Amino acid sequence: MTDATPRVFQTSGKVWLKDFEFGLTGLKVRKTGAHVPYSPSVIAQVTAWFRYFFAAQRIEPMQPHFKITFAPERARPWYLIWAVSRAAGAKYVKDAADADVVMHFEDATYSPNDPPTKLKANAKLVNFTCRDVSKTNVARACAAAFGNTLAVDPVTFTGLAVEKSEINAAHDGRIVQCPTKPVPGRVYQRVVDNRMPSDLNLVEDLRTSTVGGKPVVVFIKRREVTKRFLNTNVDVQLRTPEEMFTAEEIEQISAFTREIGLEWGGVDVLRDRTDGKLYIVDANKTDMGPPIGLNLPDKIVATRRLSKAFRDFVRGAGN
Incomplete structure (x- = not known):
């Protein structure tokens, strides 16, 4: 542990606490309004996260350092960029005019924020x-990048469709029979059959972290088909993009990120077992992670890979 670690707690501890309202049965996330009950599974997840947090602190930051800030919100330690940027050699500063890197950071579906007006040269x-x-925008970008249509019109489409919230990270999807009357604030998409060929009781999501618009690591997340829209994984594994995608598919994922302007973040990629095509169903610019279910050594491997890619991106290496 570096001697900088105590300062992390001293300067950030009170800030973290302001993100939550603590009740008798659970806590409420102020930003999203989500209620998290106190339960053995939640406690286990928190414990696993702290193990990763302390392990990530042992990664020696790359040299020389550079300065980073976030706007309009500061990234908290549970966001992946926090550990990755630190390992990449970034030091946090409050004033955007003093930062070498300014990251747009707001955990919201719509973020129409302009860069700060006073910036450092270059x-x-x-x-x-x-x-x-x-x-809706993710489905549009998916069609543009892959040529694969995800969105359906619930009024004219016949068959099963996924109905889910327009809002990011809601995990509230459900399968409905179409045609049906659309519900305001909900979107309708084709059902991607991402069940595993070796076990049809499990679905497989390919959570792909991207830096500079390019895939860097892939987290294979498997869960029961009955819980396909939840974030309760029974198995998580780390892979390289080259192990999971063809060269053409890697370029298509990059094309998707360009469509939505995503230079750092994660995308949920599904491969349909019936036709082998890829569909991106979710994109997150304030990615959390690595996934709780991944073993700790692989979490550190992923963090190191992402930190190198992030450092190369922000410093212009290879451009």
Whole structure:
């Protein structure tokens, strides 16, 4: 543990606490309004996260350092960029005018924020063109990048469809029979059959972290088909993009990120077992992670890979 770690707690502890309202049976996330009950599974997840947090602190930051800030919100330690940027050699500063890197950071579906007006000469701006990660925009970008149509019209479509919230990270999807009357604020998409060929009781999501618009690591997330829209995984594994996608598919994922302006973040990729095609069903510019279910050594491997890619991106290596 570096001697900088105590200062992390001293300067951030009170800030973290302001993000939550603590009750008798659970806590409420102020930003999203989500209620998290106190339960053995939640406690286990929190414990796993702290193990990763302390392990990530042991990664020696790359040299030389550079300065980073976030706007309009500061990234908290449970967001992946916090550990990755630190390992990449970033030091947090409050004033955007003093930062080498300014990252657009707001945990919201729609973020129409402009960069700060006072910036350092040649400061690197990240994600400021990523203003809309709604399901409608994700489906549009998926069609543009892959040529695969995800959205359906519930009034004219016949068959099963996924109905879910337009809002990002709601995990409230359900399968409905179409044609049906659309519900305001909901979107309708084709059902991607991402069940595993070896076990049809499990679905497989390919959570792909991207830096500079390019896939860097893939987290294979498997869960029971009855819980396909929840974030309760029974198995998580780390892979490289080259292990999971063809060269053409990697370029298509990059094309998707360009469509929505995502320079840092994660995308949920599904492969349909019936036709082998890829569909991106979700994009997140304020990615949390690595996934709780991944083993700790692989979490550190993923963090190191992402930190190198992030450092190369913000410093212009290879451009």
